[in-house]
Amino acid sequence: MDFNKITETPSNHDDLEQLDTTSILKKMNEEDRKVADAVALVIPQITKLVDGLSERFKKGGRLFYIGAGTSGRLGILDASEIPPTFGMSHERVVGLIAGGDKAIRKAVENAEDNTEQAWLDLNQHNINSNDVVVGIAASGTTPYVIGGLKMAQKHHILTACITNNPNSPITAVSDIPIEVNVGPEFVTGSTRMKSGTSQKLVLNMISTALMIKIGRIKGNKMVNMQLTNEKLVDRGTRYIVEGLGVSYDKAEQLLKKHGSVKKALESGI
Template identity: 55%
Template structure:
């Protein structure tokens, strides 16, 4: 029998159905508190992956996440947040989930078991050697994801992964494996818990650091964010007031004129008569 993935090992908690609500909550929180340490231990691997991604994207490449279930949903969420946060095109960072977009809300049975489908899903985007594919699978054993990264790598794409099991088949299939081992889940095998938290943390680190390296942040501000609601417009106004030392009305006028915080910062001096 193959070695059991770390994510499938038995919880250290017994008879959790008999616990009080307070004990359940404290135990879950205690387990969650260990996740940041597990992620910290793989920062060197994340750094290598980020630097490789940036080099490709500076040449015009894109970033793809592929996954199933919770992992796939986390990839879709991270990708979907890049355009409003950093002002990048919607096809620069793409999340693909086994079973298609319908699987974001409702599980598609056995979709993760098809080792050929991920590459078929990727082919719709006409991938090339400048692109990167990151496979997301907590167990590191999902056929959809492993098959996808293997095909991508064979076609010259950069490949990485985020898994939560050591020495996983997925990790062995990519050039830049990131395996944050968080240990058994509070509910045995429920990888939406610690494993999902670790994957979310690492996705945040990857996309944020990549966008910073690509020049999508100035100082510590999201100067390229899309002004898609009043909260974000107000945030942009505050940025301009602080950066340019101007009043609210002038900041609002300039933001309306140029349409983005960055454009105002780059053109403000030229707009003064």
């Protein structure tokens, strides 16, 4: 497939090494301000994905992210935040990276070039037709991701992608392509920058909207969050004070009794 790889086109800025620190930072910020506008253009596609996800989640389905390098790490980051924030099992949203967990901290040479490994990784989780696979690849050409999505489609599993190169090969194996055109990177080809920022924004939107749709938020509060430290216990207590109109001490008692903000709120006074 022929396409223009925007992520590899020359930066809008040159002679970077000759700039003073403030100029470097201002020019980076100038580019970053373009990201949110680019994401706004793909909200219709994100909507389709979230609606498809919520339908499948209610049947016990799961969300899998697959990626390599920065893209893979961002998927893992989003997945890892679901249990503490929304109180869901870590098995419901899963991030997989080319090269395995050791690639989270250190690049694994040639791992992303394996077209079969993503499907093998997905099968370790007994993937099925109630699940959804989202491939993340700024370039849109990562073999690990494309191979995984292709096999998922073959097995009638809903697929989507987050990419920064419109019309790239990854879209051919994605039922819902999310193509975020952020333009050239500040440092030519460095997709950990604007591309990575756009991916993080889209991932935030996908998982947060999904959790709202399936009832893990009440009002605007994280009522299912895990109470794993004093800060979160205090936050939960204040949610109960606000929700039930009781004193802080009473709210704290209710929280300790029921073990979650949601159950305390549902119990009443």
